Amino acid sequence: MEKSIPHIEFDSLKPDNSGIEILTIESIAIRKTEIDHSPEKAHQLAFNMIVFYTAGESRQLVDFVWHEVKRNTIIHLSKGQINAFQFNEGLQGYVILFTEDYLKKQINTLPKNELIRLFNAHLFSPIIQASQDSNVLNYIELFHKEYSNIEEGYNQENTYNALYSIIFSKLERLKQYQTFHLKRSDKLNSFLDFKSHLETHFNTSRNADFYAEKLNITYKHLNSICKDMVSVTAKQFIDAFVILEAKRLLINSEIKSTELAYSLGFEEPTNFVKYFKKHTGFTPNTFKKDYI
Template sequence: MINHTSLEDFYKRNSVALPDRIAREIGHFNIFETEKLFNKSDHTRVMPYSRRAYYKISWLRGTSRVEYADKVIDVKGNALLFATPRIPYNWVPENSDQTGMFCIFTADFFWSAKSGVLLDELPVFQPRYTPVFELSDEEVTEIEYIFRKMHKEMESDYKFKYDLLRTLVMELIHYGQKLQPILAISQTQNASERISSLFVELLERQFPLDSIHQRLMLRSAKDYADRLAVHVNHLNKVLKEATGTTTKQIINHRICQEAKIMLKHTDWNVQEIAYVLGFDDAAQFSNFFKKQTSFSPSSFRLEAVD
């Protein structure tokens, strides 16, 4: 399952204090040694990761596997993994011998520096790529040097250390982009189950919407397919086989459920509810709601009150 921890939850779960000196910076960066956080007595535990909170670059050393919605990548020795908030994955250790290092950072760690770097536009963070790169012994030496240098800089009092850390992260990114990805092995038997599970979880994570300043961002089958890094036709096929209904029907049903909650339990007007749920205007939302329930939003609200 995907872990949805925030940065604060990540530190708490791993019994690591959130350093004030980092929290006060615009953006966030930190680096860790896997062995110091990894529980050797429970090597089946998945390393915490949050799609919402941060990016992650990991030097993996040990036998493990990386699971995406429709593929599994086996790591037998050393590998470099790039993780983006846009694509869910699980890292699953196969034994207790897990070392290496990883760094986590937010998008504004770069953007706040006025570097002009948009992380999601870089190849290693694109949904169509498999960002797990096998490392030779020579490459491991080079990658370890970069991670160790970042770790050393984090402990320094150098005035411009965060500028240097950004440069080192970009060096890792460019290094990875020159490598060939490990072949992703299709796991047909379990892929459909993972896709269905991840889709439902991603759908549920869009809710609740607690403020009229929020807005539902994922509304179409393609929106979800892009986030899951699968083709929209494949997503439709998997969900149809699993549930007997289409992706669009599932999404619409969930949006309608949320609309009913808002009409019944908030004092938001129809225009506000329409906006929050991602509709262009109140008329479009009213037509949608009536098609789903046979009631107009206003008449449903009156029935709920009665």
């Protein structure tokens, strides 16, 4: 039995790939028995991914949560997130894969809000439902056509970059209708600062007062920010963050739950087991066995 779920690297068959690729969902489904891992079983991404469903109905796993998908559903995932497909009959669409390096090269051409909305896994839902008259698909189809044209090599990378920027802008426009509160930049900036401190210190403290002090604000103010941004208290957000980190570590390494407990800042392994079971309903070992 495997001791961890697959960690999937970006591996394009196209020579001189600049870090971006587009595939069809159908091609992945057909090849699912030929590749080293099953795309229908949980795996961790070492790249970013956008999935656009054009036909059929199914589900897609994102960080241990199954999301219903149908025509015009868009799923976006960041590097490090857990993913799995469910290939029902008649399912069609496109999958755009791009590396962290490619994203960094494009940052200067993308508005800041686009990156926040589309690639902030702890802040927003990974799912967008585009309207029937959305023209995002037109550009994705054009991208796929350009990428599949093996005879056209001259200036092709610039074409990819231009289409990528257009697709991102189109997705950001769709996402902004679900995230009006981003305009309240004072609270958004404070929340992002809070998340940044949490990413650095989550194995030091799970106490909301600790992070309020880091931000030079009161516990009440931090709670207000979290409720406004993500509709939970600061403590609930901290716990959800720690549990997600624990899940990712549990299923992607050979680390024992006792070692994991200490690495997450728990003084006693039994306290971590109780904490994990309280928030998930499973012991760490049971959870790991179920996903592997």
